[in-house]
Amino acid sequence: MDRAVDRAGARKLLSCLTDEHLRIVDADEDYGTALGYARNALVGRDVLELTHPDDREVNRERADALIAGGAPFSITKRYIGADGRFLWVTNHISLFHTGTTRRMMATVELIDGPPAEDETRMLRRAAERILAKRRLRTHYFEDEMFGEPAFDLLLDLFAQDLAGRDTYTTSAAVASGAPLTTALRQIAMLVDRDWIVRDPDPNDRRRIRLRMTAAGSLRMRDYLLAAENL
Known part of the structure; x- marks a missing residue:
């Protein structure tokens, strides 16, 4: 089997839903487990608070561009876990509407380290x-x-x-x-x-x-x- 295909098939995908201000509205259990938090403890938290300080500015800029009408995007960044460790991920972000409410969906791919x-x-x-x-x-x-x-x-x-x-x-x-x-x-x-x-x-x-x-x-x-x- 091709090693790239094998990696892709085995990788762990998580999900997180935020409002347009990057506050977490919902997340799956695996997302909370990966960061070391109970799922309900994440709801209402700002995603940027869970993001490494060096990665916050570009995360905020890309999210603002998406909300302003830009295309879905992917960003590789570091989360900060509950125990202080860094967790490298690639987030694939898209915007959708539920009535008059806008939500951002992040499909979160765990990776071994930074590109x-x-x-x-x-x-x-x-x-x-x-x-x-x-x-x-x-x-x-x-x-x-x-x-x-x-x-x-x-x-x-x-x-x-x-x-x-x-x-x-x-x-x-x-x-x-x-x-x-x-x-x-x-x-x-x-x-x-x-x-x-x-x-x-x-x-x-x-x-x-x-x-x-x-x-x-x-x-x-x-x-x-x-x-x-x-």
């Missing part, structure tokens, strides 16, 4: 968010009290790699928040650990590009996925 493009987006935003929070400390505490330039450098380099942007030694030093001499020592240490590599810029051999190695990227990916599940 590659969604995981890339999630990891990049996670790295940028952690880095921004770390930089925020300097507004409230003296710089010399807290300093982990190597980790800040890795976070920035990982995010830039996912965005497809080149990072050079000088910009990496700035991202680390450390003096240039300190940043250069940190870069050398990360190279020795085989977490990053230095490459000459093919367009300007005087400039040195930095990029994550496969080992460094895997380590940062695993860390960010673990952090997102806290």
Whole structure:
């Protein structure tokens, strides 16, 4: 049997009905079980409250477009279960009318994890968010009290790699928040650990590009996925 067909046949489909404000009107028992709630405890709740904060804006925008006359749509996102765990789903949303009332029906497909493009987006935003929070400390505490330039450098380099942007030694030093001499020592240490590599810029051999190695990227990916599940 074709593996794709086998997966499709075995996948679990749930259903949820909301009003035009995304408040749950009804849901099947399996939907509640998957999220860890009794079915009656879900009725009246805003779907966005059960959705990961990073996925709420696009969910709201797509729903608003549907209500305004747009086409049915599908969205891959994360629910937040009652126990705090994340649940990856693809929701297939359509709008229908019952008399003068409008309802949105979601057929919810449980999936093992995010598609590659969604995981890339999630990891990049996670790295940028952690880095921004770390930089925020300097507004409230003296710089010399807290300093982990190597980790800040890795976070920035990982995010830039996912965005497809080149990072050079000088910009990496700035991202680390450390003096240039300190940043250069940190870069050398990360190279020795085989977490990053230095490459000459093919367009300007005087400039040195930095990029994550496969080992460094895997380590940062695993860390960010673990952090997102806290």
